[in-house]
Amino acid sequence: MKQPGPPDPPCYNQAMSVVVVGSVAYDGVETPHGKVDRMLGGAATYISLSASYFTPVKIVAVVGEDFAREDVDLLAGRGIDLTGLERVPGKTFFWAGVYSADMNDRTTLRTDLNVFAGFQPKLPPSYRQEPYLLLGNIQPALQRSVRAQMEGVRLAGGDTMNYWIQDYREELLATLREWDFLLINDGEARMLSGEHNLRRAAARILDLGPHTLVVKRGEYGAILFRRDGHFLAPGYLLEDVFDPTGAGDCFAGGFIGYLAEQGVDPRDGEIPFPELSRAVIYGSVMGSFCCEKFGVDRFRTLTRAEIDARYQEFKTCTAF
Amino acid sequence: MKQPGPPDPPCYNQAMSVVVVGSVAYDGVETPHGKVDRMLGGAATYISLSASYFTPVKIVAVVGEDFAREDVDLLAGRGIDLTGLERVPGKTFFWAGVYSADMNDRTTLRTDLNVFAGFQPKLPPSYRQEPYLLLGNIQPALQRSVRAQMEGVRLAGGDTMNYWIQDYREELLATLREWDFLLINDGEARMLSGEHNLRRAAARILDLGPHTLVVKRGEYGAILFRRDGHFLAPGYLLEDVFDPTGAGDCFAGGFIGYLAEQGVDPRDGEIPFPELSRAVIYGSVMGSFCCEKFGVDRFRTLTRAEIDARYQEFKTCTAF
Numbered sequence: 001m002k003q004p005g006p007p008d009p010p011c012y013n014q015a016m017s018v019v020v021v022g023s024v025a026y027d028g029v030e031t032p033h034g035k036v037d038r039m040l041g042g043a044a045t046y047i048s049l050s051a052s053y054f055t056p057v058k059i060v061a062v063v064g065e066d067f068a069r070e071d072v073d074l075l076a077g078r079g080i081d082l083t084g085l086e087r088v089p090g091k092t093f094f095w096a097g098v099y100s101a102d103m104n105d106r107t108t109l110r111t112d113l114n115v116f117a118g119f120q121p122k123l124p125p126s127y128r129q130e131p132y133l134l135l136g137n138i139q140p141a142l143q144r145s146v147r148a149q150m151e152g153v154r155l156a157g158g159d160t161m162n163y164w165i166q167d168y169r170e171e172l173l174a175t176l177r178e179w180d181f182l183l184i185n186d187g188e189a190r191m192l193s194g195e196h197n198l199r200r201a202a203a204r205i206l207d208l209g210p211h212t213l214v215v216k217r218g219e220y221g222a223i224l225f226r227r228d229g230h231f232l233a234p235g236y237l238l239e240d241v242f243d244p245t246g247a248g249d250c251f252a253g254g255f256i257g258y259l260a261e262q263g264v265d266p267r268d269g270e271i272p273f274p275e276l277s278r279a280v281i282y283g284s285v286m287g288s289f290c291c292e293k294f295g296v297d298r299f300r301t302l303t304r305a306e307i308d309a310r311y312q313e314f315k316t317c318t319a320f
Numbered sequence: 321m322k323q324p325g326p327p328d329p330p331c332y333n334q335a336m337s338v339v340v341v342g343s344v345a346y347d348g349v350e351t352p353h354g355k356v357d358r359m360l361g362g363a364a365t366y367i368s369l370s371a372s373y374f375t376p377v378k379i380v381a382v383v384g385e386d387f388a389r390e391d392v393d394l395l396a397g398r399g400i401d402l403t404g405l406e407r408v409p410g411k412t413f414f415w416a417g418v419y420s421a422d423m424n425d426r427t428t429l430r431t432d433l434n435v436f437a438g439f440q441p442k443l444p445p446s447y448r449q450e451p452y453l454l455l456g457n458i459q460p461a462l463q464r465s466v467r468a469q470m471e472g473v474r475l476a477g478g479d480t481m482n483y484w485i486q487d488y489r490e491e492l493l494a495t496l497r498e499w500d501f502l503l504i505n506d507g508e509a510r511m512l513s514g515e516h517n518l519r520r521a522a523a524r525i526l527d528l529g530p531h532t533l534v535v536k537r538g539e540y541g542a543i544l545f546r547r548d549g550h551f552l553a554p555g556y557l558l559e560d561v562f563d564p565t566g567a568g569d570c571f572a573g574g575f576i577g578y579l580a581e582q583g584v585d586p587r588d589g590e591i592p593f594p595e596l597s598r599a600v601i602y603g604s605v606m607g608s609f610c611c612e613k614f615g616v617d618r619f620r621t622l623t624r625a626e627i628d629a630r631y632q633e634f635k636t637c638t639a640f
Contacts, residue, residue, distance in 0.1 A: 199559050220537070231640065
């Protein structure tokens with residue numbers, strides 16, 4: 001069955017795109033609210049859908065022959081440039097996991113890398129002059145190779161995970177040296193820095209390259225760290241969390257999407273701290289929407305007006 | 321050795337007091353930062369010390385013959401009225417516990433109720449006309465008996481714990497019906513309401529009596545719930561947490577202390593929401609200071625100027 005397209009075809013204020021690199025996958029997910037055996041997922045999918053509400057997006061990823069037309073249509077319907085979505089013989093990356101009762105933990109049941117095992121991101125020439133780059137959680141050396149292919153990048157950063165931090169540390173450190181920002185969760189920040197206290201952990205990480213660090217804390221919000229200060233964002237209080245899969249990636253998409261929409265350009269000097277803080281709130285907003293339905297389903301109906309209304313709600317609920 | 325008194329003798333804008341009821345105790349505490357075999361503790365101690373930075377405090381508690389002169393002096397030095405501090409034959413309540421490495425969990429090693437076992441709070445006549453009442457975590461029937469002794473109370477509320485929620489539920493519900501506000505942690509809110517989701521848990525609890533609920537989330541901050549909205553307060557980001565003992569009680573002391581200082585009077589109608597939000601931030605400020613040293617040690621030197629500076633820091637770190 002073909003899904004209905006999103007209600008508001010994107011219309012952007014400016015033409016500068018975010019290049020998003022990462023996995024496009026099929027996921028099997030079980031939460032206390034239900035179970036879906038196979039649905040569209042993957043970091044690059046969530047990041048792109050989320051960022052597409054703010055700015056044009058160009059995706060770089062690989063899928064197999066089984067990648068469904070309706071999933072291509074969903075991405076294309078959000079105006080996402082699919083020139084860099086490679087289709088190769090074999091099957092699309094498949095991941096399955098089950099969440100704990102409180103949804104703060106999840107157990108991976110299956111990881112079939114399939115065509116993703118041979119992923120060597122190649123940027124189409126039409127991507128290379130774009131100013132914004134968001135690298136989803138893939139092998140650090142691949143993230144680095146993408147960064148090197150971008151010729152006009154002004155703001156680059158992304159995500160990583162415990163596996164790379166532990167077993168690919170040197171590669172990861174070389175990658176981070178070239179990033180402007182890093183978005184990771186609190187456990188990863190502690191592992192990367194060797195410091196339990198987040199304030200000290202952040203100080204160490206800001207010595208590794210990125211001038212901006214966002215530590216995501218799931219339902220508890222996020223903290224933005226820069227050398228000159230930090231910003232505390234509480235988590236949005238959802239009535240129901242159906243499926244947290246992709247929430248962190250949607251956060252990243254909202255964060256970079258908002259900064260791109262504002263046209264921030266570090267060549268003009270530092271990005272204003274309040275702009276980064278607002279990007280963190282937009283990231284939180286997008287992560288919160290993601291949890292409201294299974295997989296990417298919320299993005300089939302979500303509108304920019306709903307996003308801006310929730311941003312305002314954040315303002316109301318945090319002002320004192 | 322006699323400890324030095326606090327640097328700024330309290331001087332209040334108004335004469336209306338908060339009556340604080342609960343335990344005054346000796347604690348043995350071990351955290352990853354150290355170990356103290358015996359030091360001043362107890363909910364009423366922490367609440368009173370914290371509230372004393374905002375408003376006059378009158379304490380109701382019981383201690384044994386071993387209660388030290390220097391501990392009396394510390395409380396008196398903060399201007400706390402000790403008329404209701406009963407001294408009876410026997411030993412003061414003793415509690416000992418050890419914290420986990422991340423300090424998010426603690427294990428009780430010893431609880432010697434001693435004279436606290438027979439605690440029947442009796443309010444001195446000079447306390448009964450005061451407008452503000454903060455009931456620390458004691459048996460709900462005792463909390464209720466204190467509430468009944470207050471003749472002019474305008475704003476009453478307090479704390480409870482899992483033990484009373486599970487085993488004294490009916491008593492607790494009768495007590496809560498007469499409270500304006502309840503301050504509990506997230507686990508207790510879930511237990512009391514039978515709802516995992518905090519938003520729904522809060523809605524149920526607000527049906528039990530209190531018009532204001534504050535859910536404390538430790539390092540992650542707190543949420544203020546009223547029927548007409550909620551306020552999200554992130555946790556203060558400490559460089560070092562030496563000892564979290566008493567932080568929740570100091571939160572309560574800052575919360576009620578600030579409201580008393582402002583002279584809020586529900587007889588005038590509803591307390592303005594922004595006033596309650598600011599009370600939550602002052603609560604968070606006081607809880608954060610409490611963690612910076614062992615036991616009550618931070619209150620030996622803490623000044624109101626430091627409190628107000630941290631409040632401003634909260635403003636800076638949360639504005640967007």
